[in-house]
Amino acid sequence: xxxxxxxxxxxxxxxxxxxxxxxxxxxxxxxxxxxxxxxxxxxxxxxxxxxxxxxxxxxxxxxxxxxxxxxxxxxxxxxxxxxxxxxxxxxxxxxxxxxxxxxxxxxxxxxxxxxxxxxxxxxxxxxxxxxxxxxxxxxxxxxxxxxxxxxxxxxxxxxxxxxxxxxxxxxxxxxxxxxxxxxxxxxxxxxxxxxxxxxxxxxxxxxxxxxxxxxxxxxxxxxxxxxxxxxxxxxxxxxxxxxxxxxxxxxxxxxxxxxxxxxxxxxxxxxxxxxxxxxxxxxxxxxxxxxxxxxxxxxxxxxxxxxxxxxxxxxxxxxxxxxxxxxxxxxxxxxxxxxxxxxxxxxxxxxxxxxxxxxxxxxxxxxxxxxxxxxxxxxxxxxxxxxxxxxxxxxxxxxxxxxxxxxxxxxxxxxxxxxxxxxxxxxxxxxxxxxxxxxxxxxxxxxxxxxxxxxxxxxxxxxxxxxxxxxxxxxxxxxxxxxxxxxxxxxxxxxxxxxxxxxxxxxxxxxxxxxxxxxxxxxxxxxxxxxxxxxxxxxxxxxxxxxxxxxxxxxxxxxxxxxxxxxxxxxxxxxxxxxxxxxxxxxxxxxxxxxxxxxxxxxxxxxxxxxxxxxxxxxxxxxxxxxxxxxxxxxxx
Amino acid sequence: xxxxxxxxxxxxxxxxxxxxxxxxxxxxxxxxxxxxxxxxxxxxxxxxxxxxxxxxxxxxxxxxxxxxxxxxxxxxxx
Numbered sequence: 001x002x003x004x005x006x007x008x009x010x011x012x013x014x015x016x017x018x019x020x021x022x023x024x025x026x027x028x029x030x031x032x033x034x035x036x037x038x039x040x041x042x043x044x045x046x047x048x049x050x051x052x053x054x055x056x057x058x059x060x061x062x063x064x065x066x067x068x069x070x071x072x073x074x075x076x077x078x079x080x081x082x083x084x085x086x087x088x089x090x091x092x093x094x095x096x097x098x099x100x101x102x103x104x105x106x107x108x109x110x111x112x113x114x115x116x117x118x119x120x121x122x123x124x125x126x127x128x129x130x131x132x133x134x135x136x137x138x139x140x141x142x143x144x145x146x147x148x149x150x151x152x153x154x155x156x157x158x159x160x161x162x163x164x165x166x167x168x169x170x171x172x173x174x175x176x177x178x179x180x181x182x183x184x185x186x187x188x189x190x191x192x193x194x195x196x197x198x199x200x201x202x203x204x205x206x207x208x209x210x211x212x213x214x215x216x217x218x219x220x221x222x223x224x225x226x227x228x229x230x231x232x233x234x235x236x237x238x239x240x241x242x243x244x245x246x247x248x249x250x251x252x253x254x255x256x257x258x259x260x261x262x263x264x265x266x267x268x269x270x271x272x273x274x275x276x277x278x279x280x281x282x283x284x285x286x287x288x289x290x291x292x293x294x295x296x297x298x299x300x301x302x303x304x305x306x307x308x309x310x311x312x313x314x315x316x317x318x319x320x321x322x323x324x325x326x327x328x329x330x331x332x333x334x335x336x337x338x339x340x341x342x343x344x345x346x347x348x349x350x351x352x353x354x355x356x357x358x359x360x361x362x363x364x365x366x367x368x369x370x371x372x373x374x375x376x377x378x379x380x381x382x383x384x385x386x387x388x389x390x391x392x393x394x395x396x397x398x399x400x401x402x403x404x405x406x407x408x409x410x411x412x413x414x415x416x417x418x419x420x421x422x423x424x425x426x427x428x429x430x431x432x433x434x435x436x437x438x439x440x441x442x443x444x445x446x447x448x449x450x451x452x453x454x455x456x457x458x459x460x461x462x463x464x465x466x467x468x469x470x471x472x473x474x475x476x477x478x479x480x481x482x483x484x485x486x487x488x489x490x491x492x493x494x495x496x497x498x499x500x501x502x503x504x505x506x507x508x509x510x511x512x513x514x515x516x517x518x519x520x521x522x523x524x525x526x527x528x529x530x531x532x533x534x535x536x537x538x539x540x541x542x543x544x545x546x547x548x549x550x551x552x553x554x555x556x557x558x559x560x561x562x563x564x565x566x567x568x569x570x571x572x573x574x575x576x577x578x579x580x581x582x583x584x585x586x587x588x589x590x591x592x593x594x595x596x597x598x599x600x601x602x603x604x605x606x607x608x609x610x611x612x613x614x615x616x617x618x619x620x621x622x623x624x625x626x627x628x629x630x631x632x633x634x635x636x637x
Numbered sequence: 638x639x640x641x642x643x644x645x646x647x648x649x650x651x652x653x654x655x656x657x658x659x660x661x662x663x664x665x666x667x668x669x670x671x672x673x674x675x676x677x678x679x680x681x682x683x684x685x686x687x688x689x690x691x692x693x694x695x696x697x698x699x700x701x702x703x704x705x706x707x708x709x710x711x712x713x714x715x
Contacts, residue, residue, distance in 0.1 A: 061666055090698055092696060093672045096670070247675070250672070250674050376690045410667075476706070477664075477671065477701075479701075480692065
């Protein structure tokens, strides 16, 4: 049996999913974060089923990629039961999705999640009455506390076994008449689309571009009939037919809401009071700067505290090894292993862990959409809107989820520009390098400068891209969710989920990379590679020749660049072999040059190889140019 | 009709009634998904600085609407 979780953004689907799946799906207090679906096999009280967490969707009208994906998955015919999760405190809006789900005629149940929040807001829902009205089972839950979740799965399995198909709810008579009329003349060729007839008809009247296109490729001549029926609705209601249908759904869900829920006076809206400061015209920006400043300082303070003793320990070990084993093959392999290990423990983890914990906290509290609100004005300067800030912020963690998150943007052009720019955001690996090299060997201010310089460069490229690809995006429409008190369990679990990637994939790669570099050095092959790269490393950037190989490894994973640098230099104390100016130029180059392999692959997946290659080549050029500029700067000033 | 303005110009802290949503299918759909329809009454919680987005309250739920979109929503003070 296959069960899918469907719901509007922030309704708590992922929380329910994670309660049975261990921790596989990233929840976040930001609308539309889950852009891909996650699956898990579940054994619930002796019943096996597959559970699928779909991206949050406001409606089943195809609008953005995430919603389209969710809808296509449900329509694929592979889903036996749909668990429709609704934020009970937003029941009336949530029902609009439920009404569309019923039109799909797939066995379903409704979950009233966050029922405690609803009560706090003064909304009391008559569960049994709602069951009668909708004709499907309704379960109350508080997913974060695990309340009611067993009932959800028990009932879902029951519904699936019986395979009860729900009946669509009816609209007002005159609209039903038009639906009936169009439905009765649907050409039989459309049966192969595998869509329920009523759903198909409603979507045609609602001008759903995706479905209309599908229908017209099958039966081009049907266009006239579709438009004729749309016009009937438009004439009688005096507004576009899509508004007639969605307005009808809106009225229907309000009507249901009024029948099943009692609304009492809510307690004082404390959250809005917080927003008086956080979203304030002036204070809001001050708070934003303070939060980000505190965040990056927090990372650095913790990082240094851990890094210093650990790296010096490993350095001592390496001197010990070379003193006792000399220049043998075994010694150089051993040295490689130790360098790889120490790079992980001593350099990456101290900065990565606090960064990820901080990001999870900001996410779960609900601060990210508020940043989008504050930044909207500035993002318009580079032809984007507020929502585009989210991929950028995620990019500071890792560029891969950042590029995936561009799916929350509606326009393909906005998505491409945002992804293009996001690849220049220093990800945690590059932040590690900025901290580990620039801050550690030069000064914390040098690191801070690089962060600001990076933003400046991104803004300039953004401006240029905006000129090349002119288009005024429709602007931001973004839900600002309530604040949530983050649960420590969720924050740690999420940090671990994101760390896992580093520990299982990057770290072994680091160690293998270190060994390979050791071997290259032992057999003197690195000299050849370094020579090939001399035009860039020495001629343009004025760096020592030995940095060449490290840059090649950096393409695999950015953090490899620094660790390999230490390996190639033969010491963790880089300042002994490079001047502060050279360290600075090297850091600048690494921050901007080629996105890592994983990022290139995701870019290609989202935008095609051509665009991915363009971005890659551009970034090498940009990094060389910027490195060169700084080299000249140091030469003359 | 008296007092017809766009949401972008609606004063902070006021209740307004949505009269008409100009703009394409996409914008209409997106707004309707968030529960904003002609005839609905919404509250302008704050109108962002520097021509920033308008923050509105729809049935107790906060929504930020970019100024460009907001200027396509005709409202009337109630």
